[in-house]
Amino acid sequence: MQNKGSLYAGICPSHYEEITMHKPAIRAKVPERLYIPLSQHIGAPAVSCVEPGYQVKKGTLIGKINGIISANVHASADGTVEKIEKRRTGNGMISDTVVIKTDPAQAETEPVLQPVENITREQIIRKITDAGIVGMGGATFPTQVKLAPPPGKTIDTLIINAAECEPYLTCDYRLMIEHTAEIISGIVLLKKCLGVNRVIIGIEADKPEAAKLLDEQGKIHNIEVFIFSVKYPQGAEKQLIFMSTGRQVPSGGLPMDIGCVVSNVATIYAAYRAVYFNESLTERYITFSGRALKNPRNMIVKTGTLLGDLINENDFSDKPEKIISGGPMMGFSLENLDVPVTKGTSGFLFFSAQDYKKKKEYNCISCGACAFVCPAGLLPSELLRLTENMKYLKAMENNLLDCMECGSCSFVCPAGKQIVQSIKTAKQMARNKLEFNVYCHL
């Protein structure tokens, strides 16, 4: 275990992790209906391979991988496909969704341990692809793509992201405590698959028990555990690599360009299940937290379960005013509870009126706080001004695309500007090559 200080920039929000940290996760019931989106990952949506009326079992493939950057989607319980419809997911996207009416009696099958002693690299990647594993820290990038770098790129370091830097969220922490041995086996698998010698686990200092467990069990495999003082956004991929190895992912590049692969602990655990038990990714740990909740907790939830099936009036101690899917810094606020759990859902937060204030907006006072905290080294206030004036291409020149949307700038802005939101809009506009600036002034 080594202490590695903290990130050069970023913020220190209050963390609220104590609320759920020490409670063992509970398994959620299988709901009456599952709504499984075919697009739960970055890249092309999976192609449906079921029709209404099909009988499915837990783990049956219902969406087939479509192209290189894509992932399989599986049924998460036994049941019958009712229909395929378009629905909104937690992050506001519309996706084709397979609706499954679940059987009242679910088959209880014991997972069978597969022989893994002589497994080859290709077999591991095959199994991970089949299981539809994606990055579960939130980015939902298909894992098999990371594990098979194109020729010419050599990977020498595997970094395990256990930082979990978003406030409130403790799902990764619970996983690390409850399944330490499995995570270590998963790391060893990935290490073998990538052929790297160096493995670093990056974890924040507010999770000492998890760090201790990982360190104890990882020592024999030469796994290094780096502890960082709490700071957001330390769990951001590029920042974690920089903190662990001192290398910088070039602007516009990928971690593999500098010989690193980063993987989240939940992903590692899913990979372990896939390789050791041929299990596909159909459930995950999710944090339920926030002041409006009577009993904040972590739950193990099947993908496709609607939030409304997981929570009801009795769970609230206060009227929830705002509901967030994901962490409070990068998550999306939800209109209603009609949102399915996906592979990338890390938590649901229920804020009461006390927790958020409608911010009053002032003019930017050039305080520089946003530039001071920006981990990407940008000038958010300038990007904001350019966006407000619709000079999107100029914003591109000023490294707009290097913004990772961490939200630190909006968090500190005393003028209450929604800087990240403007940046996201600007990115959209710039991508569409819409030089508003030009035809507004013609």
Place this chain on the structure above:
Amino acid sequence: MNNQPGNFYISPAPHLHSGRSVPVIMFTVFISLLPALAFSVYQFGLASLYVTALAVISCLVFELLGNKIKKEPISITDGSAAVTGILFAFSLPPYVPAYIVIAGSFFAIIIVKAFFGGLGNNWINPAAAARIFVMFAWVPELTGTCWIPACTSAQNSFWVFERLSRFKFDALSFATPLQQLARLEGAIRTGASPGTGIYELISPDNLKNLFWGIGPNVSGCIGEVPKLALLAGAFFLFARRIVFPVIPFTYIIFYILLNTFIMNPFWSDPSAWLRYNLFHLLTGGFIAGAFFMATDMVTSPITPKGHLIFAAGLALITFIIRKGPGYPEGVSFAIVIMNAFVPLINKFSRPAVFGTGSKKSGEKK
């Protein structure tokens, strides 16, 4: 559970906020200036309080007026007008005619701020600009040597604040210490013997008086006399992380360097050299300017690197003005001039973007 849309409050990420807002910042700055005000009342009597209150109130009224004229939401609650008012008052002598205070406030709030688009869009510091404006518009009333006539002639007028004093008026009939120093230095430069005057001026006793703001040779403006209280306020701001200490300290260090290497009358006498520099820092609006006006967020650069350049420029301009024969002050001029360079400085002091190859990028900016 009611699943109708629109049940819950929707807003873009992030859903947390540090809680520090513009009014909080302005209020903190205001608070940090209060010890200096208290000290000043102790020094000069209630006149300081009157001037300050008048400046703050007229700034607020003009802000309101500006809002009304421009038909925009009322912005006096953001606190910036009050801060401008108190800073402007601090740069006035305590027995200034009321119309000067009001005119200065008008200039600061309406001309410098409202005309340019309100808080955040003004590119020069309103308080510093107003100070310069009144200084030139009312030379006799505001220049040190003429204080007494200005006061006595209108002693009973409503427009002049009576000084409820502990010192007699004529205690202030000297030229300001900086003017005296400039005169003596000028004498040295023309080859005349400096005599002992200059040593007297920078004697430890005199410096002590300047620091504490007590004694016969101390004169100056409301907020420029109580150095200790000003410094206490400044350190309060550093501690609350409202202001980065980069600007004031770079300013001071650069100023001392310039003072040492260019036209230094005390090459051979290190102790006199030290006292000479302290004298420069303790007189005029240096402390108030460096710690409160130059650090104004709106009109200073964004990044610490920019702060460094900005402060170096301030030191250079202050130095040139103070050494020149015409005018012994210079802090507020330097601030206003450097304010104009801020966009340029911002352009050349961008932080290194993470991952753009520069070795240093990504380290603490």
